[in-house]
Amino acid sequence: MKKIIWIxxxxxxxxxxxxxxxxxxIFGYPTLDQAVQSNWKTPVKIVNxxxxxxMVLYLDETQYVxxxxxxxHGRFHVDADTESGWSASSxxxxxxxxxxxxxxxxxxxxxxxxxxxxxxxxIRIEYIHGETQEVKPKNNTFIVKMPLAYxxxxxxxxxxxxxxxxxxDAGNKVIQSWxxx
Numbered sequence: 001m002k003k004i005i006w007i008x009x010x011x012x013x014x015x016x017x018x019x020x021x022x023x024x025x026i027f028g029y030p031t032l033d034q035a036v037q038s039n040w041k042t043p044v045k046i047v048n049x050x051x052x053x054x055m056v057l058y059l060d061e062t063q064y065v066x067x068x069x070x071x072x073h074g075r076f077h078v079d080a081d082t083e084s085g086w087s088a089s090s091x092x093x094x095x096x097x098x099x100x101x102x103x104x105x106x107x108x109x110x111x112x113x114x115x116x117x118x119x120x121x122x123i124r125i126e127y128i129h130g131e132t133q134e135v136k137p138k139n140n141t142f143i144v145k146m147p148l149a150y151x152x153x154x155x156x157x158x159x160x161x162x163x164x165x166x167x168x169d170a171g172n173k174v175i176q177s178w179x180x181x
Contacts (some may be wrong), residue, residue, distance in 0.1 A: 021159075028075030032056060035069060035076035039083070047113075047139040053106050055143050063087045064097060064141070065114040066111050070105035081102070085180075088115060095174045098165045100146065100158035107151050108158055113141040114167045114176055126163045 009116075022164050026107065029035040036044060036058050044065070048057040054069050056078065061081055065085040070077045088097035094116035102108050123135040124140045129151045135142045150161050 010030040022155040028070075028072060028077045030075060031068060032078075033078045034068070035078045039078060039080045042148065048111075048137075048143055050109075050143045050145075053109070053143075053145055054110060055103060055106075055111075057111055057141050057143055060085065062115075064111075064113050066101070066103070066109075066143070067098065068083050068106060085158075088113075090115075090176075094118070094176050096165070096167060096178045098162070098178045100162060102158070106145075106154060110146055110162070111141070111143045112178070116140060116167075116175065117174075118169060118175050120167045120175065121167075121172075122168050124163070124164075124166045128161055128163050137175060157164060 002093050003095045004125050028034060029038060029172060032049065033046060036046060036056060036163065038058065044058045044060045046056060046058045049055065053065065054071060056069050057066050061149040063085045064087065065083050067078055068082040084101060086097055086099055088095040090096070094114055096112065096114050098110065098112040098120050100108065101111045110125065127147065128149065131149065133147065135144045135145060153161055160181055164181055167175045169175050
């Protein structure tokens with residue numbers, strides 16, 4: 001009888017310890033920063049978020065990483081399977097990274113970053129059928145859900161729907177442009 005009680009208490013303690021150590025993984029993290037960092041061994045910095053669509057863009061040294069997150073009951077989860085990371089370089093002015101991709105069954109998104117200390121006032125996106133979008137950047141980065149007309153475009157064809165993306169300063173001067181050619 002004592003042996004059964006001892007085994008039961010030991011199993012209960014193991015269960016309690018497992019829940020304590022896995023609490024954040026199971027129930028989420030109290031902040032988005034902690035949820036993002038939980039997938040990385042090196043420090044990362046959140047540079048932009050889209051709270052409406054629950055998207056986050058963060059910087060790992062020189063690589064930008066775009067991911068979907070989920071907030072439930074005030075706690076955050078970031079699914080490592082949704083992360084995609086890119087970096088850019090350029091011989092002609094500041095490097096300008098632009099990526100279009102579907103994300104977590106929430107639609108097709110475009111995101112990017114200008115590798116420069118020159119502050120961007122807006123991003124102007126021009127699509128192949130004449131549509132334009134203007135986005136207010138944060139930390140020289142942007143996240144935007146693509147227009148409805150491009151929500152059914154296959155992942156492989158998304159980049160082909162863009163004709164130009166311009167990073168524009170406060171004086172309405174184009175700092176850098178990106179196009180798929």
